[in-house]
Structures are given as C-alpha cells and as structure tokens.
Amino acid sequence: MITDSIYLSELLERPILDKKGDAIGKIRDLNVVPGDPFPCVEGLYIRTPGGTAYVSMKEINVLNKRVVTIRGDVGSIVYAEPREKEILIAKHIMDKQIVDVNGVKVVRVNDVQLGQVNDHFGMLAIDVGFGGLIRRLGFGKARKGTLIPWQYVTTLEPGLDRLTLTMTRKSLAEMHPVDMAEILSQVSMQERTALLSSLDEETAGDVIGELDDETAAKIINEMEPEKAADVLEHMDPDEAADVLGDLPEKKAVELLSRMDKEEAEEVRELLEHDEDTAGGLMTTDYVCFPPDMTTEEVMKDLRLLAPDIEMIYYLYVVDKEERLLGVLSLKDLILASPKALLGGIMRTNPKRVFATEDKKEVAEMVSRYNLYAIPVVDEQDHILGIITVDDVVDMLLPTPLRKKR
C-alpha cells in the first residue's frame, strides 16, 4: 500500500521497518529516473548502522505518513552507496533553484510532493510556498503547500535536465525570449549554460540577443565554439556584432571564422564601427531596390526576402552603386498601382545619418521625424545599414535584466 500523496520532508529521516516490525534504518534519500508524465522513484537509500543500504520501490510494502515497511526482513538488505550519475531528490532537487515555466520565474524548492498515479510512485509537484518552509522546520505538518506541478518546472542543475518532461521542454522553447532572458539573469553562469543548451540555436540566439552585451558575451565565450558560432549566425547581425565586440579579439576572430561566410562578413562590417556611433547601432538587415522596378515586382521579391529580415516597413531605393536615392513605406507600396515605378513614387531626399554620428544624435532624429527606422550612410551617400526604433528605445531605456543588488 503506497499512499497517494506525501511530502518528501515527511519521509526523510523516518525509520523504515522490515516485515517483523524491526527498524532497519532511516530514510536518507530517494533516487528518481526520468518518466512520463512525471519522474519515477526507483528506490530508497537508507542510513543503517552498517552503512548505506538501498531498497528498491518493488520491495516496499507500505509507505504512508505513519509507517514505511519492506516486504523482506533485515537480512535481505543490500548495502550500496548512490552511484555517480544517479539523481537523488533530497540531494539534487530539494532546496535548489528551479524554473517555473508557467509563472516565468526562478523559484526555490522548499519541499517535494510525491505520489502514486497509475501504479507509478513519482515526483508530482514541488512546493515553493511558505507552508513548505514551515513543514520543513517541523511545525504544522499538515500545512498545505504552494504547489507547482512537475510538468511546469524545469531543472537548472547541469545533468538533471533529463528529468524535464518533453511537454515542459516545448513550453520552455515557446517562452518569450525576453522572459527567458529575465530567468537567465537570475541564475548562476553554470546553470545558465545548462539552460541555454536545452534550446535550439534559433531560440538561444533570440534569448541571448535580449541580454545585456556583457552577459551575452560571457555566455558565448563559455559555449563550445561550434555551437557559439551557430547561435551567432541565428542572431540579428547588429546584436551578434555587439556581443562579439565585447569578446577578446582572438576569440571573436575565431568565432567569426567558424560562422557562415555571408553572415560573418555582415557582422565583420558592423564591428568596424565604434559602438557609440550610428554605425555601432545599425543592422545590415534591410531591404533596398533599384528605382526602375515596378511595385508589382517589388512585392514579389519582398515575399521572398521578408522572412529573414526584421524590418521591412521601409523600402530603400538605391542606384547601382548603392547610393541612397529615396525611401517608401510599405503603405506607399500597397497603395501604389502595380505598374508604377519605384523611382516615381518614392520620397526623395530621405532623412539619414552618417555612420560616425553620435548615437544620441540618431535618437533625436528618429524621435523628431517619427521614424520606425533611419538609414545609415557613408560620406558618399552609400547605404550601410539601418537603425530601427527598437534599438533606439533599448539604448534610451535599457531593460534592467541584470539583477540589481
């Protein structure tokens, strides 16, 4: 008979009896293995006078709040120490930090709720509330906890990630990059690396792009170079450049050489600009077309280009040498007749900034002319990139993603 629900704190240090009712020892820890819909308890480690013993769950006869007994007698006990890779609840999960995927925050495990569902005895939920604390301190045993079901949590400790359920992994990957970055900023470097490695490159890139450059650079530096290069490829070139700019030069060069040639070239160009100037703020992801294309043709091209480009609201019109001639908005494009030439409907002499311009100046321009983006040009008016309004906002109101102490 195994109880439907019991807290770990109610089991630890409890005596365990054999079939005759003689005490064998006290419960020290429980080992778990991955399972669905929750991790299953495989056995108990018992502290006995003769050393640590191991009792498999199959040998357990009764387990509830009052008594824990085994089917055999003392003589059948196997002595064994926990093995290297085994996951123990008290040692590896209790008191540790864990991510609440639903509530999007890092919480500490005050207690673990165990229980029997479909003939499996496993970890059902973690208790993160005050009740759990009180229970651990030995007051008010019956107090109800603040429970988070196991399917909504993911572990942070390296090596424990196999306990995270498939369903959780999915919702973790679906978390908004900003929320994910918030969580990353609350945990240690080691845990951060473990958490990020559970994401695919695309998501990881988005998340890293949301962190402040310094932290992002450190994370990239810690990663396997091959993986780091993959992640950088998936980031916006301007963000990748910001991160690489904060790395030691040798490391940055190494990562660039491992990246896809085209992506690396874009990033390299961006890296040449001082980070306090328009050049340092811009991205090379933008769309431009020659003036002799019709709106119909442009629409067709745009459908092919748009998936990889963040900002398509402004279309820049350039000559063969990529000199900036004019600009038109997506709205202008949609409203124009299909056969109209871009050169005819574009607005000439658009607002622009030089790559060497101070970034404060850029912010002022964007704000004064109510722009979503502003093109960056060199002295000969060649377009180099654009600065989008979100980067301007980030510059003016940096998100406080670092813990403030």
Next chain:
Amino acid sequence: MLKWLRTIDRKSLLFFLSIVGPGFITANVDNDAAGITTYSVAGSHYGYALLWSFIPMLALLIIVQEMVARLGVVTGKGLSDLIREEYGVKTTVFVMFALLITNLGTCAAEFAGLAASLEIFGISRYISVPLACGVIWVLVVKGNYKTVERVFLGACIIYFSYILSGFMAKPDWAEVARHTVIPTFHMDTAFVGLLIGMVGTTISPWMQFYQQASIVEKNVRIEDYRFVRWDVILGCIMASMVAFFIVMACGATLHVNGIIINNAEDAALALTPLAGEFAKLLFAVGLVNASLFAATILPLSTTYTICEGMGWESGVNKEFSEAPQFMGLYTGLILFSGGLILIPGAPLIKIMLVSQVVNGVLLPFVLVFILLLINKKDLMGTYVNGRINNWISWLSVAVLIGLSIALIVLAVRQMIAG
C-alpha cells in the same frame, strides 16, 4: 584630444575595471561608523601601541575574503544560496535569523554614527536621520543600483581623507615604524578588549555575504579569477591602511596630549585645537561618508541575502505585491534601525554592544560554513583549498573564533557592569 586614449587597449582596461569593485567596496565599507569609533578610541587610549596588529589583521582579512571571492566565482552562487542548498532549511533559517538580528543592530549603529557626525556640523539628528532613511530608500528602490555602486566606488576616495588627516597630525614617523613592526602587549582588559574589537569590526559576517553576492553579480569567469583576487587584496590593503592612519592620527594628537575619547565624533572635535579646523573637517566628512555608505549597503545586502536563502522573490525593481517579503524586509530594516536611534534616551551604547555580541556569535558559524563549502569537491572541483591553504585557513578561523568568543565575554561583562 581623447584620440590617443583610444589607441590603448581599451577593452582589457575596461575589462579589469568592470571586475574591480566588489572586493574594494566590501573592504572599505567595513570601515564603518563602528570601525572608525573603535580605531579612534584605540588611538587615543594607547597611542601607537596597537599599530602592530594591522599586519596580522591584514593577513587574516585577505585569507578570509579570498576564500569567499573564490566561492563566488567558482559556484556562481551567493553564500546564503550555498548554505541553503548544502545544509537545508533549518540551518538556513537559523543563520538568516541571526544575521537579521546582527545586521539590525549594525544598521542602527550606522545611523547613530551618521547622526553624531552630522551633529558636528550642527544638523539635528531629527532632521538628518529621517532624511538619510528617505534618501537611501529612494536611491536604491527608484534608482539604479549600478549607478549607486559607482558612486560608492568613487566615495572610497573620501576614505583617503583619513590618510590625509593622519599626515596633518604630524606623527613621529620613527615611533610609528617601530610600533608597526614590534608588537607591544598590555595584559589589561581594556587593551585586550580593544585589540579584539579591532579584529571583530574588521571581519564581520555580513561582509562575507555581501562580497560573495556582489562578485557573483559580476559574472566573472574562472579564468579571470586572478583579477578578482587582486581586487580583494587591494581592497583589504586600502581598508587596513585607512584604519591604520586613523589609529595613528588619534595616537599622534589625542594620546600625546592625554585626551581620552569614547567615540568618533569626540575624536573629530578633539582634533581641532591640535591639528586644525581642516583636520576636524576631514575627519567628520570621513565619518559621514562611512556611515552613509554602510547604512545604504547593509539593509539592502541583508534583504537580498535573506530572501535568496529563503527562496523569496527578490529585486529592487519589483512591486510590493510581487515581492512582499523583500520590500517589507528592506523597508522595515531601514525604518526600524533609523527609528531606534530617534527614540529619546535610546540606549545606543547597549544596542551597539548587543549587535557586537551577536556578530561575534555568528561569525564562527559563517566562517566554518565557508571553510566546509570551499572544501567540497563536487562544488569547487579543482578550486578547493590546497592542504597548506587549508591549514592556514583553519588556523586563521580558529584565531578569529577565539577572538570573537573573547569579544562576547568582554561585551557581556561590560553590559553587566554598565
């Protein structure tokens, strides 16, 4: 004009500067109101006789702070996190509760120091303390702590005012040198008490929590640990030097003229006729800075430490409803400790003594935890203490524990006596 500056390796310089801070700030903030009081009293009572103690004290300080820094860099976790994760809820609750009581007393001591030092400038404590409480609260909750930290790093320079006033006191340098190298010892309670007090005020429990947390914050990689170590060592040297000069300044002026003082503001006042108005000003400004510095960091650090250990939502940018324990504790700490010293006839000396006793009780536990943690292979890997290092560390800790037990005995005796 700044063009040539850009040509130096800006990155690596910035990198070092970005890491410098925690060790430096921690060591300096340790020269708080209580510290400065102890040093001034020591100087006025015994002149240069206690100067030798700074050499072993510096060694002890560096040994302990280095271990804490290493724990922070290698594990990436704060000290309260580690205690919670390795030793469970009961231990954590005990340590956190003790820390809360200790730091509450220390906070009150800081506000008392602030009130006293501003009274030198003729500002009533009924104005200065509520104002300081408000400013500190707003600065941290509404402001950006990174900026606050930078201001503090700058404020460390103000501590040089003590070094300056040390020079202005025109000490007998040959005597100073002799007493620094050759130990003198008086077998009387007051002398031993001051000696212990000096060590006790130099190494306190909350410092360990604060330093480790702020090092973790910096996200330093293990490969860059050497920078952190330098930060810690330089900080310790600077803090010890400042303390040394306070003792020396008071020794050269007050002691020589037979003036005995019992607190730091007396020292500032007594300095005027001897070393001039400017020396007094320097001394008083130093005390204002030290109290304000510690009164800002201490409540915040305490709150973070406790909330992280207990697993409560924390962060100064959170709303009250999001992080009730955090905001409640932080606000409560400031209000309570500030309010305590505004009570007319509040037993300030008793409060300080009690806080010293609890500090003394707590320190051994914290130090033992640090040593146990730093020797855990599964936590520290190859960064555990070496055998010799361990030997020295355990010895240092034994010395500190012995001193702190002595401090408790002395303080309790003093409380009973007066």
